[in-house]
Amino acid sequence: MSTIPLDLRTDEVLLPAPSLPERVSLMQSLRLRQSSRSLSPDPLQSGVPAEGCHRHDAPTLRLMLVSAEDLRRHTGLQDFVALAPLELVCVTDFTRMRDVSDEERTFLAGVDVGCIAQNASLCCADLGLVTAVQAMVDRRALAPLLRPRRTQRITLAQTVGRPEHGEHNQQQA
Numbered sequence: 249m250s251t252i253p254l255d256l257r258t259d260e261v262l263l264p265a266p267s268l269p270e271r272v273s274l275m276q277s278l279r280l281r282q283s284s285r286s287l288s289p290d291p292l293q294s295g296v297p298a299e300g301c302h303r304h305d306a307p308t309l310r311l312m313l314v315s316a317e318d319l320r321r322h323t324g325l326q327d328f329v330a331l332a333p334l335e336l337v338c339v340t341d342f343t344r345m346r347d348v349s350d351e352e353r354t355f356l357a358g359v360d361v362g363c364i365a366q367n368a369s370l371c372c373a374d375l376g377l378v379t380a381v382q383a384m385v386d387r388r389a390l391a392p393l394l395r396p397r398r399t400q401r402i403t404l405a406q407t408v409g410r411p412e413h414g415e416h417n418q419q420q421a
C-alpha cells in the first residue's frame with residue numbers, strides 16, 4: 249500500500265483514486281469474507297497514518313478532520329475496537345430520504361447501512377484485511393464528540409485491521 253499525504257495546513261487527507269482492477273473476483277471475496285475480532289493494531293498504511301476522526305468526503309476523495317481525539321474506544325463495547333487501526337462509523341442523514349414515512353425511513357436506513365457494511369467487508373476480504381460490524385456503539389459518548397446535525401444518527405460502526413497472525417482466512421491455505 250502506498251503512503252497517503254496529510255496536508256498539515258488544512259488537516260485534510262487527500263485519498264488516492266480507488267484502484268479498481270479490470271477483473272475482480274467477487275466469488276473469492278465472498279469466500280474469504282468473515283467477521284473477526286482478532287485484529288492486529290498495526291497501521292493499515294505504511295508512512296504517516298491519519299489519526300483522529302475524519303469525515304469521508306467521497307466526491308472529493310478527502311478525509312476532513314472532525315476531531316483530533318482518539319475516539320475508537322467509543323465505537324463498540326468490546327475491548328478490541330480501541331486498538332484497531334481503523335474504525336468506520338456510518339452516520340445516516342434522515343433528511344436525504346424524502347417521500348417516506350418515519351417508520352420506513354428508519355427501516356431503509358438500516359438496510360442501506362447493511363449494504364454499505366457488506367461492501368466494506370468484501371473490500372476487506374479482497375485486501376487481506378479483517379473486519380467486524382458493531383451495532384453496539386456507545387452512541388451517548390460518541391455523538392457529542394462527532395457533533396452530528398439534529399437530523400443525523402450514528403447507525404453502525406465497523407472495525408477494520410490486519411488479521412492477527414494466523415487468525416484469519418484459514419480458507420486461503
Ligand SMILES: Cc1cc2nc3c(=O)[nH]c(=O)nc-3n(C[C@H](O)[C@H](O)[C@H](O)COP(=O)(O)O)c2cc1C
Nearest residue numbers: 281282283284285324325326380381382383384385
Ligand atoms: C447488524 C449487525 C450488527 C452487529 N453488531 C455487532 C456488535 O455489536 N459486536 C460484534 O462483535 N459483532 C457484531 N456483528 C457481527 C456479527 O456478530 C457477525 O456478523 C456474525 O458473527 C456472523 O459472522 P460472519 O460475518 O463471519 O458471517 C454485527 C453484525 C450485524 C450484521
